[in-house]
Amino acid sequence: MSEQRMTQDMAEELKDTSDHDLIEMHTSGEVGETLLEVDHVTLRFGGVVALNDVNFEIRRGEILGLIGPNGAGKTTCFNAMTGVYTPTEGKIRFKGKEIAGTKPHKINHLGIARTFQNIRLFPEMSALENVMVGCDARHKSSVVGVLFRTYRVRPAEDELPESGIRRSLAKVFGVSRHTLEERAGRRRSMELLRFVGIADRAHELARNLPYGYQRRLEIARALATEPELICLDEPAAGFNPAEKEDLMGLIRRIRDLGHTVLVIEHDMKLVLGVTDRIVVLEFGSKIAEGTPDEVARNPKVIAAYLGEPDDAA
Amino acid sequence: MSQILDAVRGLALGERWNHAPKVVRWAVMLLVIAFAFYLPYLNILPFAYIRTDLTASGSDWASVLFLIVVYMIVAVGLNVVIGLAGLLDLGYVGFYALGAYSVAIFGSTNSPVVQALQSRFGLSEDWAVPFAVCIPIAILVSLVAGVILGAPTLRLRGDYLAIVTLGFGEIIRITFRNLDGISNGAAGITGVPVPPGPETDGRAFFNTIDAERWYWLALAILILLIFLARRLEHSRVGRAWLAIREDEDAAAVMGVAGFKFKLWAFAIGATLGGLAGLLFGSKQQYVEPNAFMVNLSFLFVAMVVIGGSGNIFGALLGAFLLTYLPERFREFVDWRPFAFGVALVAVMILRPQGLVPSRRRAREFEDRRHEAEEAAADV
Numbered sequence: 001m002s003e004q005r006m007t008q009d010m011a012e013e014l015k016d017t018s019d020h021d022l023i024e025m026h027t028s029g030e031v032g033e034t035l036l037e038v039d040h041v042t043l044r045f046g047g048v049v050a051l052n053d054v055n056f057e058i059r060r061g062e063i064l065g066l067i068g069p070n071g072a073g074k075t076t077c078f079n080a081m082t083g084v085y086t087p088t089e090g091k092i093r094f095k096g097k098e099i100a101g102t103k104p105h106k107i108n109h110l111g112i113a114r115t116f117q118n119i120r121l122f123p124e125m126s127a128l129e130n131v132m133v134g135c136d137a138r139h140k141s142s143v144v145g146v147l148f149r150t151y152r153v154r155p156a157e158d159e160l161p162e163s164g165i166r167r168s169l170a171k172v173f174g175v176s177r178h179t180l181e182e183r184a185g186r187r188r189s190m191e192l193l194r195f196v197g198i199a200d201r202a203h204e205l206a207r208n209l210p211y212g213y214q215r216r217l218e219i220a221r222a223l224a225t226e227p228e229l230i231c232l233d234e235p236a237a238g239f240n241p242a243e244k245e246d247l248m249g250l251i252r253r254i255r256d257l258g259h260t261v262l263v264i265e266h267d268m269k270l271v272l273g274v275t276d277r278i279v280v281l282e283f284g285s286k287i288a289e290g291t292p293d294e295v296a297r298n299p300k301v302i303a304a305y306l307g308e309p310d311d312a313a
Numbered sequence: 314m315s316q317i318l319d320a321v322r323g324l325a326l327g328e329r330w331n332h333a334p335k336v337v338r339w340a341v342m343l344l345v346i347a348f349a350f351y352l353p354y355l356n357i358l359p360f361a362y363i364r365t366d367l368t369a370s371g372s373d374w375a376s377v378l379f380l381i382v383v384y385m386i387v388a389v390g391l392n393v394v395i396g397l398a399g400l401l402d403l404g405y406v407g408f409y410a411l412g413a414y415s416v417a418i419f420g421s422t423n424s425p426v427v428q429a430l431q432s433r434f435g436l437s438e439d440w441a442v443p444f445a446v447c448i449p450i451a452i453l454v455s456l457v458a459g460v461i462l463g464a465p466t467l468r469l470r471g472d473y474l475a476i477v478t479l480g481f482g483e484i485i486r487i488t489f490r491n492l493d494g495i496s497n498g499a500a501g502i503t504g505v506p507v508p509p510g511p512e513t514d515g516r517a518f519f520n521t522i523d524a525e526r527w528y529w530l531a532l533a534i535l536i537l538l539i540f541l542a543r544r545l546e547h548s549r550v551g552r553a554w555l556a557i558r559e560d561e562d563a564a565a566v567m568g569v570a571g572f573k574f575k576l577w578a579f580a581i582g583a584t585l586g587g588l589a590g591l592l593f594g595s596k597q598q599y600v601e602p603n604a605f606m607v608n609l610s611f612l613f614v615a616m617v618v619i620g621g622s623g624n625i626f627g628a629l630l631g632a633f634l635l636t637y638l639p640e641r642f643r644e645f646v647d648w649r650p651f652a653f654g655v656a657l658v659a660v661m662i663l664r665p666q667g668l669v670p671s672r673r674r675a676r677e678f679e680d681r682r683h684e685a686e687e688a689a690a691d692v
């Protein structure tokens with residue numbers, strides 16, 4: 001498909017999507033139940049102990065903050081949860097199922113998505129295509145299905161083409177799953193770009209987007225994989241106060257869609273304002289856990305942050 | 314040369330093409346295809362100068378066209394592997410050989426395997442596996458070979474993969490040279506079957522004289538394959554390949570099953586290589602191990618790289634240039650390796666991303682060069 005035609009399609013799609021028909025979430029469990037368990041996890045890199053017997057849980061429907069000074073092991077914790085590293089000791093359970101050692105793409109399919117501290121988009125793809133890669137994680141069409149359009153599905157009435165012959169053909173032979181998925185993926189990607197507020201530059205290459213847009217694009221791409229748990233690694237890094245405020249709103253809206261959110265953030269004010277609970281790491285160990293109020297009053301936490309004045313914003 | 318290319322780019326053909334109405338695009342496409350089918354009969358001056366049989370020592374024009382198209386099929390397949398999935402395969406000739414040998418081993422009455430089957434099951438002396446059955450066999454053999462080679466090696470990255478595949482190409486050739494009881498060793502196999510067709514003038518429809526028929530057959534297959542390859546490119550499969558090429562680890566975390574899609578790229582590439590080999594062997598009606606030397610692999614990679622990897626039309630152009638030019642200028646046959654070398658070096662210096670690269674690829678290339686320059690500056 002040519003870029004030109006794609007742009008036209010997109011303009012139309014942009015026109016007739018409303019906020020209501022955004023992502024329909026299929027949360028299966030109850031709010032408050034344990035979604036992910038980090039069970040006494042230790043992770044060593046040679047001599048460096050990046051995580052030392054870390055133990056906490058994430059409950060469905062909450063926004064959990066993971067904080068700590070530089071080098072505390074926050075990103076390492078994400079890496080262990082998303083299959084990038086395997087814990088040296090301990091277990092990680094997602095919805096009761098052991099996931100340590102599972103391949104990253106399988107963990108994604110189970111329902112965990114993440115963003116990266118140092119942005120890792122696909123720079124040569126447009127913003128929209130980046131999000132579509134995320135959508136593809138939930139798509140089923142196979143190489144054979146794409147090549148020969150073998151897998152046909154009966155489309156819903158409103159998914160049928162408008163014009164006469166094509167409509168009749170689609171009614172008789174159905175539509176290939178690939179076609180439907182491609183269409184749905186593009187529509188949903190566009191909606192997600194609108195959701196995070198960067199739809200105006202949907203067709204620009206990711207590499208050419210401004211920094212703030214790239215951060216938001218990472219969030220949209222992660223959301224596209226329909227995660228039950230989304231992990232954001234310093235999503236507000238490098239933002240000014242107004243942008244941070246915006247981002248807090250976005251994080252709340254993500255939770256309102258039905259996702260559980262785990263967020264790493266250095267900015268204490270931001271963390272205290274947006275999270276339901278907070279886990280504090282220092283030198284690889286958990287030093288505190290609790291509601292924002294509890295954590296803010298915890299002397300260990302105060303000490304840790306006073307020791308790192310750079311981060312005690 | 315780069316000025317000329319810039320001038321061509323100034324015409325913004327790609328842009329114009331994308332902005333043209335659908336009817337115009339279809340019309341142009343049909344005209345190009347019609348012209349391609351007419352090419353063997355091209356006799357109007359000055360266009361006839363492109364023919365390769367103007368001198369007595371020239372090569373048969375239709376046969377050259379056929380070879381160009383067979384190599385274009387190779388280029389389309391190798392473009393999936395190198396251009397889209399970003400895997401450097403230096404043993405592609407192995408699949409080409411497997412395709413050619415499959416049809417020879419199962420379809421020729423002179424093949425040791427067919428003869429063994431004849432005597433084992435008391436079949437008549439002119440029995441062999443029908444051509445129509447040889448096609449799926451050839452496809453299956455090359456596909457399975459692709460999977461068998463890919464499954465353990467695709468976990469390797471970069472240069473290691475290139476080395477292993479290079480070895481694979483040679484292993485296939487040497488195996489066929491040594492397996493007397495299956496591939497008839499260095500002597501090769503004659504009587505490779507041809508596609509069925511109505512007899513004309515007492516000759517089979519696909520014979521050694523009327524090469525244009527072979528050309529038309531190959532061209533029809535090529536068009537179909539281009540159509541299918543583009544389907545892949547513009548699907549979740551193509552996006553997965555691109556994502557893997559750009560950032561394999563990030564892609565994995567986004568749910569892209571990297572290994573699976575790389576293996577698919579390899580298998581698809583292998584299948585197209587096998588198909589091209591099948592056409593080649595069938596037209597020659599003779600296969601021998603020496604037809605599948607390792608330098609053919611390098612030629613294939615050069616076609617994709619010179620033409621511009623990642624862009625199907627670049628790969629087609631590369632295949633055309635590297636097949637057509639040596640045939641057109643046969644007089645200078647002694648200079649061929651020299652000219653090939655100079656051309657390669659020239660392209661690498663003046664236009665390392667290839668003649669008509671995909672835009673993405675060109676930019677990826679620039680990035681890598683900057684990275685290299687920065688790294689060099691740091692030292």
Ligand SMILES: Nc1ncnc2c1ncn2[C@@H]1O[C@H](COP(=O)(O)OP(=O)(O)OP(=O)(O)O)[C@@H](O)[C@H]1O
Pocket residue numbers: 045048049050068069070071072073074075076077117
């Ligand atoms: N791949 C690795 N190999 C060796 N050491 C590592 C590796 N990854 C992380 N580390 C070490 O583990 C420790 C924790 O690093 P991590 O990146 O998790 O910290 P962080 O809490 O995310 O810090 P920041 O706030 O700077 O992002 C650090 O000492 C780091 O040097």
Ligand SMILES: [Mg+2]
Pocket residue numbers: 074075076117
């Ligand atoms: Mg970090």
